[in-house]
Structures are given as structure tokens and as C-alpha cells.
Amino acid sequence: MSAAELPLILGIETSCDETGVGLVRGCELLSDEVASSVDQHARFGGVVPEVASRAHLEAMTPTVHRALDKAGLTLADVDAIAVTAGPGLAGALLVGVSAAKAYAMALGKPLYGVNHLVGHVAVDQLEHGPLPKPTIALLVSGGHTSLLLVRDLATDVTPLGDTVDDAAGEAYDKVARLLGLPYPGGPPIDRAAREANRAIRFPRGKWGDGTYDFSFSGLKTAVARWVEDGVRDGRDLPVADIAAGFQESVVDVLTRKAVDACLEHGVEHLVISGGVAANSRLRALAEERCADAGVTLRVPRPRLCTDNGAMIAALGAEVVAADLPPSSLNLATDTSLPVDRPLAA
Numbered sequence: 001m002s003a004a005e006l007p008l009i010l011g012i013e014t015s016c017d018e019t020g021v022g023l024v025r026g027c028e029l030l031s032d033e034v035a036s037s038v039d040q041h042a043r044f045g046g047v048v049p050e051v052a053s054r055a056h057l058e059a060m061t062p063t064v065h066r067a068l069d070k071a072g073l074t075l076a077d078v079d080a081i082a083v084t085a086g087p088g089l090a091g092a093l094l095v096g097v098s099a100a101k102a103y104a105m106a107l108g109k110p111l112y113g114v115n116h117l118v119g120h121v122a123v124d125q126l127e128h129g130p131l132p133k134p135t136i137a138l139l140v141s142g143g144h145t146s147l148l149l150v151r152d153l154a155t156d157v158t159p160l161g162d163t164v165d166d167a168a169g170e171a172y173d174k175v176a177r178l179l180g181l182p183y184p185g186g187p188p189i190d191r192a193a194r195e196a197n198r199a200i201r202f203p204r205g206k207w208g209d210g211t212y213d214f215s216f217s218g219l220k221t222a223v224a225r226w227v228e229d230g231v232r233d234g235r236d237l238p239v240a241d242i243a244a245g246f247q248e249s250v251v252d253v254l255t256r257k258a259v260d261a262c263l264e265h266g267v268e269h270l271v272i273s274g275g276v277a278a279n280s281r282l283r284a285l286a287e288e289r290c291a292d293a294g295v296t297l298r299v300p301r302p303r304l305c306t307d308n309g310a311m312i313a314a315l316g317a318e319v320v321a322a323d324l325p326p327s328s329l330n331l332a333t334d335t336s337l338p339v340d341r342p343l344a345a
Ligand code: KG4
Pocket: 016, 140, 141, 142, 143, 144, 168, 169, 170, 172, 173, 184, 185, 186, 187, 190, 274, 275, 276, 277, 278, 279, 280, 305, 306, 307
């Protein structure tokens, strides 16, 4: 089948604070529009669910139309609708799923409720082509830190390890707050770390414990103690050195466990995705360690790492290609949809 004959998938993402709409055929990205409510949450230091839901409601229709216009397509061209069914914020998910049902019903096209986490992995296909089978995926976002063995994006995703407390992105956001840096904390910590003179050495959570689980709350506490001690002693806070030390601890553990998982499972390909995959130091260290271990690394461009609709359309395209049955129009949202269910129901 040529690319033009593949079904056109409209992907809708509303699990957190980004209203994302993407249009995809197979591995071809046609359009990717995102309306973010991040500015409305910044002063609270985290996402306020009710504010996010209201913003999704207002952004949904305009974002769908913008995505179609940019691709020079209309709703009549859409062959199937994929939507994030979970995991995510209850009210936010509900807005996207309700909109997707309305489009599916009005257009008489099938609806697929898909998994946000697997979408983060699937999006890499839009940049680097079909994912080799199997691939190890390191998923690092604001809500999740997971290592996955992906034999098939639509049907066979096995979790190898997860965070036991804070997710990697959550740790970035909390540490940024401790350092007086803005929300979301990943980008400012990434930037500050580049100005460091001497990175401060912080502990590595669950280091060498023989599992693929992660823990970042001890690290966060260690940073908090460092900051408190400095304030008590009247010292200037070496923000860049703390940021660099914190970041090194996070990316050191992430990359080491990811490469270990590849070696143990005899898998030659690693994909890193999710918001934290936009981190420059994570990308550089992963590149280095993968090269040393003979593992081929794939990381989507930063824009595709953070939440977007194209990732949901990309997974939708896989699910359609695998001939899985569409979701019913009674599709329910699932705030804690497990990662081993790429298609919700
Ligand atoms: O995947 P994502 O957009 O949303 C979730 O599904 O959670 O990830 C958001 C997270 C935030 O915690 C943000 O601080 C982090 O990704 N992030 C980064 C960077 N850019 C975004 N973390 C580290 N370095 C970055 N450059």
C-alpha cells in the first residue's frame, strides 16, 4: 500500500495541560498542532486539573481545525479517530474522549481509545520510521518513568520497571521550585546546568539494586537539605551547580538502567521518549553509553517528546494496521490505564 492509500488518522490528546491534535498516515506526520495551558498553571507550580479541563474545552475545536488547515485536509478526509483514553487527569481526559466520540459519530468513522504512554513511544516512528522489533523504551515524563520491552506497539508492550515514587519530570519540577526556577522545571534546570562550575554530587536512587525500578524522591530530599543548609548559613545558592548535580544523578541512573535492560534482554535498539527526553544532558549521555554498548539510540526531536496529538495518531495508525477492533462509543476514560494495554478497550 502506498503512503497516500494508508488511512488518515486524527489523533486527539488531552491527558494533561496540552490540547494536541495530530494527523498521521502510517509513519508520515501531516500535521501537529498543540494549544498549551501551561502559562495558566505556572503560578501554582503544577497543573491545576479544573483549569486544564476548561482550557481543553475552549481549545479543542479550534485546534482540530488548525491541524486540518495546516495539512490542507478536511474532516471528510479522516478515516479513523484515535484519542488518549488514559492515563491522565480525569476531567482532562473526559474532554478529549467526548470530542473524539462526537467526531466519530458525526463522521461515521471508527474510534480508538489508546494509551498515552505507548503514544510517547509510537511518536518516534514519525521521525525515524518503523520501530525495530523488539525495542527497549525508556519513557520519562512528568507523570511516569518506565522501562518497557516493546515487541509490538499495538499488541505487545511489557513493563520492566517503573518509578517507585516521583517520576523523573516531577522531580525536575519540584527541584526547580526549590531553586526558585519557573514551572515546568525541566527546561530551566537543563539551561542552568550548562552554566555550572562544579556539579554537586548527589545520591543515585536505586543504583545497582538489580531492578529496573527508579526512585527520585531521596534525591529531591537531598537537594532540599542542601538548599536549607545554605539558606541557614547565609550562603548564596549555587543554582547552576545544584542543577547540574541533580541532573547528573537523574540521567546517570536513567541511562545506565536503560542500557543494562538492552544488554540483559539482547535488544539492540533503545528509544527514549516523553517530556524529559527533551533534556540535552540525557540525550548526550544516552548517546555516549549506547555507542559504548553497541546499542542504537533513537530519540524523537524535542517537540515530539512533550505531549502532542501526533503521538496519539501514530499509535492509532499502528492499532488500525494491526486490525484491532475499534473502541465502542461507550469508551470510558481510565486515569491509571496500565502501559501493557496500548488499546484501552
Ligand atoms: O511528557 P510530558 O510533556 O507530559 C507528561 O505526560 O507528563 O512531560 C512533561 C515533563 C515536565 O515535568 C517537564 O519539566 C519535563 O517533562 N521536561 C524536561 C525538559 N523539557 C520538559 N525535563 C528535563 N529537561 C528538559 N529539557
